[in-house]
Amino acid sequence: MIRLAFIGQATTAEAYGSIRTQLHRASWTAFAPIDIADGQDGRPLGQVVTVASPKVLFAEHTNDFDAVVIDAAFGQAENLVDAASTASKPTLASPLLANPSTLSPASPLFMPAHTWRFLPSIRAIKRSLDSGKLGEPGLLRIHRWLPLTASPQTLAERILPDTDLACWMFDGEPEKIWTLQSSDNPNYIQFHLGYANDRMAMIDITSSLPAGCDYFSLSIIGGAGAAYADDHHNMNLIYTGSQPNALLINQGRTDLAGQLQEFVDAIHEQRPAAVILEDATRANAVSEQIIASAKLNQVIERKENN
Amino acid sequence: MADPQKKFRAAVLSVVKHDYLPMAVAAHPRFELVVVADDAGSPDWVHERNQQFADKSGIPYVRDVAKTFTDYDLDLAVVSSEAERHCDLAVRATDAQLHVIADKPMSTRLSDCDRLVEAVQRNKVKFLLWNRNLLPAVIQTNEAIQSGAIGQLQAIHIDFYFSKDAGPTKGTRQPGDPPINWLDHQIEAHADGSDGGVGIEAVGELQIEGVYPLGYIRMLTGANVRRVFTRTATHFHQANVDNSVDDLATVSLELDRGIVGSLCIGRIGASSHPDIGEIKIHAIGSKGGLVIAEARPEVSIYYRDQPPAEFKNERVANENDFLLMDNFAHALDTDCEPILNAKDGRDIAATVFAALESSKTGQPVEVPY
Numbered sequence: 085m086i087r088l089a090f091i092g093q094a095t096t097a098e099a100y101g102s103i104r105t106q107l108h109r110a111s112w113t114a115f116a117p118i119d120i121a122d123g124q125d126g127r128p129l130g131q132v133v134t135v136a137s138p139k140v141l142f143a144e145h146t147n148d149f150d151a152v153v154i155d156a157a158f159g160q161a162e163n164l165v166d167a168a169s170t171a172s173k174p175t176l177a178s179p180l181l182a183n184p185s186t187l188s189p190a191s192p193l194f195m196p197a198h199t200w201r202f203l204p205s206i207r208a209i210k211r212s213l214d215s216g217k218l219g220e221p222g223l224l225r226i227h228r229w230l231p232l233t234a235s236p237q238t239l240a241e242r243i244l245p246d247t248d249l250a251c252w253m254f255d256g257e258p259e260k261i262w263t264l265q266s267s268d269n270p271n272y273i274q275f276h277l278g279y280a281n282d283r284m285a286m287i288d289i290t291s292s293l294p295a296g297c298d299y300f301s302l303s304i305i306g307g308a309g310a311a312y313a314d315d316h317h318n319m320n321l322i323y324t325g326s327q328p329n330a331l332l333i334n335q336g337r338t339d340l341a342g343q344l345q346e347f348v349d350a351i352h353e354q355r356p357a358a359v360i361l362e363d364a365t366r367a368n369a370v371s372e373q374i375i376a377s378a379k380l381n382q383v384i385e386r387k388e389n390n
Numbered sequence: 391m392a393d394p395q396k397k398f399r400a401a402v403l404s405v406v407k408h409d410y411l412p413m414a415v416a417a418h419p420r421f422e423l424v425v426v427a428d429d430a431g432s433p434d435w436v437h438e439r440n441q442q443f444a445d446k447s448g449i450p451y452v453r454d455v456a457k458t459f460t461d462y463d464l465d466l467a468v469v470s471s472e473a474e475r476h477c478d479l480a481v482r483a484t485d486a487q488l489h490v491i492a493d494k495p496m497s498t499r500l501s502d503c504d505r506l507v508e509a510v511q512r513n514k515v516k517f518l519l520w521n522r523n524l525l526p527a528v529i530q531t532n533e534a535i536q537s538g539a540i541g542q543l544q545a546i547h548i549d550f551y552f553s554k555d556a557g558p559t560k561g562t563r564q565p566g567d568p569p570i571n572w573l574d575h576q577i578e579a580h581a582d583g584s585d586g587g588v589g590i591e592a593v594g595e596l597q598i599e600g601v602y603p604l605g606y607i608r609m610l611t612g613a614n615v616r617r618v619f620t621r622t623a624t625h626f627h628q629a630n631v632d633n634s635v636d637d638l639a640t641v642s643l644e645l646d647r648g649i650v651g652s653l654c655i656g657r658i659g660a661s662s663h664p665d666i667g668e669i670k671i672h673a674i675g676s677k678g679g680l681v682i683a684e685a686r687p688e689v690s691i692y693y694r695d696q697p698p699a700e701f702k703n704e705r706v707a708n709e710n711d712f713l714l715m716d717n718f719a720h721a722l723d724t725d726c727e728p729i730l731n732a733k734d735g736r737d738i739a740a741t742v743f744a745a746l747e748s749s750k751t752g753q754p755v756e757v758p759y
């Protein structure tokens with residue numbers, strides 16, 4: 085049984101607490117709030133030792149857990165990953181915008197939290213792709229629209245998930261990048277990625293929807309088939325007068341559960357996790373180039389590095 | 391205003407592709423087909439198809455276009471020839487003071503499109519480039535945007551995938567086999583309706599079908615595309631590989647008024663969708679977003695021994711053809727412009743040619759106006 089410590093906010097602890105009964109071969113044993121105001125709010129995780137801070141966790145409680153899950157803001161996460169690495173604890177950590185300085189090939193298992201890869205729809209599509217059913221992927225199309233209140237703060241954070249999905253689906257880095265932004269909407273970006281062998285991705289992301297539901301659509305067109313994951317297809321209707329309203333079906337937190345189980349399984353099986361530091365490094369590097377293309381108003385050309 | 395009861399007499403100038411265009415004209419009560427015409431020097435297969443259509447329609451086939459113009463008291467010409475002849479036939483018709491309805495693509499050369507725009511203006515006639523702008527879902531999109539439902543339009547995206555095959559799949563040509571001849575392939579493809587690019591000059595999907603999504607964008611935004619960046623691929627069909635034309639493309643668009651957008655288009659193979667393909671419109675405005683399935687409304691029909699190639703979801707309430715012809719009749723009656731006129735068609739063609747250039751250079755390309 086792997087003993088897990090959680091470093092993060094109480095709201096995220098609640099999310100992890102809601103899936104704790106789904107977890108095999110692991111349980112929560114410690115909680116360190118990032119926000120001191122969260123106090124004892126690690127209770128949703130179950131019977132855990134709650135410490136005052138991550139610093140205290142690593143200084144005084146390393147015997148209380150075998151591995152650590154970190155959910156922290158960019159910048160903060162890198163330092164915590166360094167601390168976990170120094171303590172030789174396998175780590176699952178928030179998406180990173182920089183590589184932790186202490187990680188090396190000899191470091192304990194490290195898994196960047198790319199939760200978007202574990203969405204049920206994305207997993208189904210990736211399985212189809214990996215099985216060869218769709219043939220060689222040729223085009224990836226993503227529309228991701230979010231309310232500003234539900235969006236990450238920085239542009240780099242907003243584009244990271246879909247940049248990673250594109251590189252993951254095409255198993256490489258783009259050779260060409262062309263980005264457009266809207267002069268009227270600073271929360272809008274679209275980027276056009278060209279991969280080797282004429283493969284391509286077209287992605288638009290906006291954080292300007294009114295408060296409320298978000299929208300996500302991903303299509304991948306392969307040489308032998310295509311897959312479509314579209315919120316539009318997964319709406320039900322409610323009639324309360326005038327035009328009906330659409331209700332997006334809740335897909336639960338199987339993404340979080342799947343990611344955490346993969347982390348635990350990788351530790352148990354002493355193998356690399358399904359997401360590794362190089363994936364995060366690649367996605368970050370491409371994201372930087374996407375933003376650079378917009379700033380420079382230029383096509384960014386990269387030599388594929390696979 | 392002209393006589394609203396007048397029935398317009400149309401000549402069909404070549405009908406070598408699917409016959410949806412002249413049939414749509416014939417189906418409208420304000421129009422009648424009176425003759426099929428083509429040049430005497432056209433190849434035999436063209437004459438055969440023209441004759442077949444004339445016989446089916448119960449009208450004569452004349453192998454002399456100019457003579458038809460003088461002998462049949464015509465009001466308009468319906469051009470449905472090989473792509474590279476569209477503009478030439480249309481210009482000859484306009485010079486005979488005939489209005490014109492032409493199939494897409496407008497031409498395989500931008501210079502031809504410019505020539506046609508000039509001829510239409512000089513002869514003060516009307517020109518309609520066939521399009522899908524009056525599909526029910528597209529009308530709904532337009533109404534939503536024009537009503538301000540999503541505020542000021544900021545971005546528009548069209549996904550336009552035709553899940554049709556087009557002959558042998560990529561990679562199936564055996565060593566020693568000759569490359570597929572484009573025209574021969576298109577002639578053979580007539581049987582299953584996948585001969586959208588019929589002509590001597592090979593044309594990719596961006597050229598064949600691009601007018602549809604770009605027509606949506608033009609109508610929905612009322613803006614010209616200023617610059618494009620494009621990736622193209624031959625991902626599916628051996629005929630496209632052998633003739634170096636795309637069957638998959640993505641285009642980034644910069645339009646007037648700061649609007650941005652994109653187009654994903656392809657002929658992605660029949661196995662890729664249960665129906666004709668995933669065709670969607672996504673629009674973002676200052677107050678929200680809009681997601682539209684272009685194929686709706688539709689009904690689903692399944693039954694034992696259903697042919698695999700039969701669409702299981704059938705579009706219904708599709709009055710696009712009728713409404714286009716109504717729109718054209720209105721243009722003739724009131725001397726206003728039809729929904730996609732020669733200048734619109736030319737500007738869309740210019741966008742397509744700029745996109746194709748961008749795909750070759752790997753750089754953004756300005757659209758020439």
